[in-house]
Amino acid sequence: MKKMINNPDDVIDELMTGYLIAYPEYIRRSNLHQRALIGKKRHPDRKVSILIGGGSGHEPAFLGYVGQGMADGVAVGNIFASPSPIPIQAVTREIHDNHGVLYVYGNYAGDLMNFEMASEMTEIEDDIETAVVIGNDDVASAKEIEERRGIAGELLVYKAAGAAADFGYGLEEVRRIAQLANDNTRSMGIGLSPCYLPQTGKPSFDLEDNEMEIGLGHHGEPGIEKTTLRSAKETVQVMMQNILKENIYQSNDEVVVLVNGLGATSQMELYIINKEVDEILKEKNIKTYKSYVGNFITSMEMGGFSVTLMKLDDTLKSCIDHPVDCPNFKEV
Template sequence: MSTPTRRQFINAPDDVIDEALEGLVLANPHLLKLDPAERLVSRVTPATKKVGLLSGGGSGHEPLHAGLVGTGMLDVAVAGAVFASPTASQVRAGTLLADSGAGVLHIVKNYTGDVLNFQIAAELAEDDVVVESVLVDDDLATTSTNGGPGRRGTAATVVVEKVCGALAEAGADLSTVAARGRDVVARSRSLAVALDSCAHPGQSQPAFELPDDLVEFGVGIHGERGTGRIPFASADELVEQLVDPLVQDLSLRSGDGVIAVINGLGSTYPLELAIITRQVHRLLAARGITVARTLTGSYVTSLDMHGASVTLTVADDELVRAWDAPVRTPSLTW
């Protein structure tokens, strides 16, 4: 099999994160400011007297998290290196920045490095800030029965950040926002499939190779292999293999409602995502499940991976109201 070489718009691999954060803030001077030393992106006008929302993690998942900083969502985003947790020291600095006197909520995707560094940061900041944490672990492909690190955190992070952001903006206290965040996690599951892997900045080879007749099922957001390989098929057939396990795991029944996130993993183009969205709606409608709201786009990516994930969050009226609340960030605005 011939191996096509990936080319990228980069200068030097070591400069990728700093230059990209600078570009994001230059494009959004009305929304964002940057602390380049600690790689913190925060609101240009800090909120006052509300629960501060901090998230972050490895880079390579853009627009998560810095593109979701703004009114109605995050206060501060902390960027690590590509696919590597930010340091405890960075997260501590971000926590202090996010605090406006009502405490800070950490929204953490479930990976060993992220969990450890956010936990240490909370402890380092404990004399100055009250911190609570929501651990996002929505990826159905990594459900384990024998201990281990548990399910990975993927695209449900967007739903958690949106809903918690709305509550914080409305003046809810820290424990209320944290409890709602955990509730959203419990109601959310995701599953992803990829047609092609991703390549790190500066590397010309993808993380894994796929023959033309197979797709990688159950991929995460770090270019790792999935749970297995299944035959390549039409969009409608592939989407069915994502949606069925989600419906089953969430025990969705006729009459239930969901928020659906159809998420591109990097190089999946909008036409493809719209076709996937159509099939998600058709499959759920056939089961009598109402799609209360849909978000389609590339929000939680894995560099240039050609893949897509579907996230379903069991919704009630209160959740939909929080979802509909105004938001103004570089990547999500209504």
């Protein structure tokens, strides 16, 4: 492990400090909890507040998506570990505006437990209504949709939820639109090289020099198979086959494409992957409305990437078109 850090026990607090220093006009620490961050920019029409969160190590997720047009606050967990209910409740208390709070997080056992507990606490102790959308876009993680993990597609759910909130909708309508975004979104990931956990120095998974893992999760969870390293074209073909066989994306549909790097994969490679995705979509006569290519939800210095499609209707298109102004995601 070769990391530019200080004491491994301090990485979360230090990264948060460095983050707050970088973007003082966007974000502040909660008065109620050290691991709760609160956005400073909020659309004047917004009623419902959006709360996101999860484990650390995915930077710029999740704290990078607090800002105008996206989330109002974030609860920050340890590396690859859910935040406890206490910071989630703290964020909820600070961001709510008497119109309810939508929680958006990924489908992981720890997050489910902690966000559900926080939701009960805030409803009982603080009389704040909450609703929830759980990201589960990773087609490789399970056959049953309800059992699937959330990976990079969550970014698009934040975007939809944030836009719907900025449109001034109530809690149930914001939840419905965010859920629609999630339901229309499918992803698949590839692992090339592991990341190393700061406190143990252990790799997140093992692969030989000539191997890749198809369907890898964002924390190094095993995928569908380990194979020898393939070309970008062959790899994307396998990924797109798995995404397209979900039967969501049809000829003449318009989609958002998201090519997400896990950390150590070069941007050169991500753009080559984007080209391969585009060729397959053109063959299928599926239209790309918008592409996002970059490191949006990473796994520290893991090598690999994911491909995500979100099918658009008029509602989701208006959400994608809505401007956002976050430290790590700006759409003019």
